[in-house]
Amino acid sequence: MSDLLERLRGRGWRMTSQRRVVAEVLNGDHVHLTADEVHARAARRLPEISRATVYNTLGELVSLGEVIEVSTDGRAKRYDPNAHHPHQHLVCSNCGTIRDVHPRGNPLADLPAEERFGFTVSEAEVTYRGLCPSCA
Amino acid sequence: MSDLLERLRGRGWRMTSQRRVVAEVLNGDHVHLTADEVHARAARRLPEISRATVYNTLGELVSLGEVIEVSTDGRAKRYDPNAHHPHQHLVCSNCGTIRDVHPRGNPLADLPAEERFGFTVSEAEVTYRGLCPSCA
DNA sequence: ATCCTACGATGGACAGAATCCAAGTCAAGA
DNA sequence: TCTTGACTTGGATTCTGTCCATCGTAGGAT
Ligand SMILES: [Mn+2]
Ligand SMILES: [Mn+2]
Ligand SMILES: [Zn+2]
Ligand SMILES: [Zn+2]
Numbered sequence: 001m002s003d004l005l006e007r008l009r010g011r012g013w014r015m016t017s018q019r020r021v022v023a024e025v026l027n028g029d030h031v032h033l034t035a036d037e038v039h040a041r042a043a044r045r046l047p048e049i050s051r052a053t054v055y056n057t058l059g060e061l062v063s064l065g066e067v068i069e070v071s072t073d074g075r076a077k078r079y080d081p082n083a084h085h086p087h088q089h090l091v092c093s094n095c096g097t098i099r100d101v102h103p104r105g106n107p108l109a110d111l112p113a114e115e116r117f118g119f120t121v122s123e124a125e126v127t128y129r130g131l132c133p134s135c136a
Numbered sequence: 137m138s139d140l141l142e143r144l145r146g147r148g149w150r151m152t153s154q155r156r157v158v159a160e161v162l163n164g165d166h167v168h169l170t171a172d173e174v175h176a177r178a179a180r181r182l183p184e185i186s187r188a189t190v191y192n193t194l195g196e197l198v199s200l201g202e203v204i205e206v207s208t209d210g211r212a213k214r215y216d217p218n219a220h221h222p223h224q225h226l227v228c229s230n231c232g233t234i235r236d237v238h239p240r241g242n243p244l245a246d247l248p249a250e251e252r253f254g255f256t257v258s259e260a261e262v263t264y265r266g267l268c269p270s271c272a
Numbered sequence: 273a274t275c276c277t278a279c280g281a282t283g284g285a286c287a288g289a290a291t292c293c294a295a296g297t298c299a300a301g302a
Numbered sequence: 303t304c305t306t307g308a309c310t311t312g313g314a315t316t317c318t319g320t321c322c323a324t325c326g327t328a329g330g331a332t
């Protein structure tokens with residue numbers, strides 16, 4: 001995720017150890033951490049980092065379009081660094097595991113004009129639910 | 137929604153004025169109220185009803201499959217009495233208005249087997265977002 | 273290398289949503 | 303009418319997230 005750090009620098013971000021650590025924590029595939037999980041992992045490398053800073057940094061990353069906010073349950077939002085490849089989510093109803101999935105076709109196309117009620121529809125977010133192999 | 141009251145009686149529910157009022161508030165089309173909104177409306181008819189009872193009753197209705205929990209934003213969950221006709225939701229990104237919509241086809245069918253990672257997928261929840269006519 | 277300062281970090285207070293709990297109440301069967 | 307366990311209540315508690323005054327520092331200016 002050093003591309004991310006480069007891009008952020010290019011956007012005029014002041015590079016601090018806190019921001020660097022948050023960006024490092026959000027690295028990998030199928031990463032969907034809550035703010036508190038990000039904070040816990042960041043604190044392993046930088047013990048004094050505050051929750052407020054983690055929330056601030058995550059909020060900025062979302063504004064910049066580098067991270068996506070995902071709320072699959074009614075609980076804490078999750079932060080998803082896979083922001084540049086559109087995808088949907090498959091969630092285990094039992095243990096909460098989340099996987100990125102790529103349904104076929106464009107979900108938007110399935111909503112007929114007469115079901116749009118005059119809205120300008122721009123996005124469709126799909127959450128598939130079921131039991132993961134370990135929970136089945 | 138007196139069918140609902142009948143069904144609940146049939147399920148062995150003790151019928152209290154609080155439960156009756158909550159069920160009455162959840163009556164109509166495109167109803168997607170938060171627990172606090174339900175409480176406020178219930179309290180107009182039954183001033184001393186408590187928030188705890190509203191939460192309890194809504195939780196029971198959800199367990200019984202009579203009401204669906206919807207969380208379209210990261211805020212309060214909304215409670216949807218339209219539980220017996222499968223549908224999806226169209227949400228205004230600006231004002232939050234919610235409409236029931238019926239996309240064509242079965243959303244589940246768009247997820248190929250090789251994108252299911254061994255999950256037993258049972259449900260697909262779609263949230264369409266855009267601007268409503270008043271906000272556009 | 274040092275100085276400046278605006279931007280960022282901090283922790284604690286605060287707010288919103290939801291759950292928990294001990295004590296009191298009452299629906300409905302006996 | 304009596305009895306009892308299910309239901310209700312208000313307040314405390316938890317969880318998630320935001321706000322704010324103050325302090326610290328990244329990085330440009332000198
Ligand atoms: Mn994802
Ligand atoms: Mn609905
Ligand atoms: Zn699972
Ligand atoms: Zn609107």
